[in-house]
Amino acid sequence: MSFEGILGQPRAVHFLKHAVEADRVAHAYAFVGPSGVGRRLTALAFAQRLLCPEGRGCGSCSSCRRVIALSHPDLHLIQPTPPPDNPKGGVAIRIAEARALVHGAGLYPLEGAWKVFILDDAERMTLETVNALLKTLEEPPPRTILVLILGHVRLLPATVLSRCQVVRFRPLADELVIDLLTGRANLAEETARVLARVAQGRIGLALTAATDGWLEDRDRLITQLLEGRVDEIFALAEEVGRDRARVERLVELCWFWFRDLLILKGGGGPGLLMNGDRADSLSAQAHLLSLEAIASRLDQVKAVWAGLQGNVSPRLSLEVALTHLAMSEAA
Ligand SMILES: [Zn+2]
Numbered sequence: 001m002s003f004e005g006i007l008g009q010p011r012a013v014h015f016l017k018h019a020v021e022a023d024r025v026a027h028a029y030a031f032v033g034p035s036g037v038g039r040r041l042t043a044l045a046f047a048q049r050l051l052c053p054e055g056r057g058c059g060s061c062s063s064c065r066r067v068i069a070l071s072h073p074d075l076h077l078i079q080p081t082p083p084p085d086n087p088k089g090g091v092a093i094r095i096a097e098a099r100a101l102v103h104g105a106g107l108y109p110l111e112g113a114w115k116v117f118i119l120d121d122a123e124r125m126t127l128e129t130v131n132a133l134l135k136t137l138e139e140p141p142p143r144t145i146l147v148l149i150l151g152h153v154r155l156l157p158a159t160v161l162s163r164c165q166v167v168r169f170r171p172l173a174d175e176l177v178i179d180l181l182t183g184r185a186n187l188a189e190e191t192a193r194v195l196a197r198v199a200q201g202r203i204g205l206a207l208t209a210a211t212d213g214w215l216e217d218r219d220r221l222i223t224q225l226l227e228g229r230v231d232e233i234f235a236l237a238e239e240v241g242r243d244r245a246r247v248e249r250l251v252e253l254c255w256f257w258f259r260d261l262l263i264l265k266g267g268g269g270p271g272l273l274m275n276g277d278r279a280d281s282l283s284a285q286a287h288l289l290s291l292e293a294i295a296s297r298l299d300q301v302k303a304v305w306a307g308l309q310g311n312v313s314p315r316l317s318l319e320v321a322l323t324h325l326a327m328s329e330a331a
Helices: 010-021 039-051 062-068 095-105 127-138 174-183 189-199 203-211 214-227 230-240 244-265 276-288 291-309 314-330
Strands: 028-032 075-078 115-119 144-150 165-168
Touching: 010 039, 010 165, 028 039, 039 062, 039 115, 039 144, 075 095, 095 115, 095 127, 127 144, 174 189, 174 203, 189 203, 189 214, 189 276, 203 214, 214 230, 214 244, 214 276, 214 314, 230 244, 230 314, 244 276, 244 291, 244 314, 291 314
Parallel strands: 028 144, 028 165, 075 115, 115 144
Antiparallel strands: none
16 A cells, blocks of 8 residues: 555545645645545555655555555554543544653654554544643654544634644545455445445445445345345344344435335436336336335435434344335235
């Protein structure tokens, strides 16, 4: 990996390369954009470029390889973690991390010309953390570079952001995501197209979905929605049990399905469908359901989603959703 390996972010890469070449590297950057589009990879490629003894981020020297392995002594990747006494609690970048950063920033680099601190999901900094970092941002020690990775500029106080050079990251074009999925991940084009549509330019998300059972879950779910077999519904609900993330995924898939039906019913073309590879099944179902019936099912999905965000058990949520959505199909 190096700058050459970053796909779909030519402006960000050009900007950073130029900063290094012109010897005008800022002390702090904010990499802003959706997750899964290469913000962190770009931060690592930037660190490679800064720390490489060859001065070009060759990607193959010991320094470059240790940057990617996160074992370079002048590179520090800081990520949100749960509270030390509660592994299931909400994640944050806490004050202890900020103190370590402030201390480290005051030291000389150990090997390279710079010390690079990458704060991933910087929007997860607590207020205490932000306050502890402000002084370092205001009066940055020499040879220190901070890269804050975040989803949106509004997620950090203006006092922080005003001291950072903002670099924007954009979702990748669908065609590029499809190319990567068919080339690197070896998927059939039809499948790649479905994942690209769902991921909306976030290649990281598409690659994860390609390997973590997303497609299998989708196919099972569609079968349920079309056939509504009660025994299968309960078997699936039992299988997912308390796995909230997986139930959320299945409920989201329900949403995509009825959204597609709504589009077809409204006269939209197959190019707009999330489940473009199942256009035949969708058309058949769109003929059977009225516009009102589809809208009411979308409302039901929304209600199940809201319950899931509250205290309703994941398993029960899924049973309720599938029983209503699938069985009422037959009615
Ligand atoms: Zn190198």
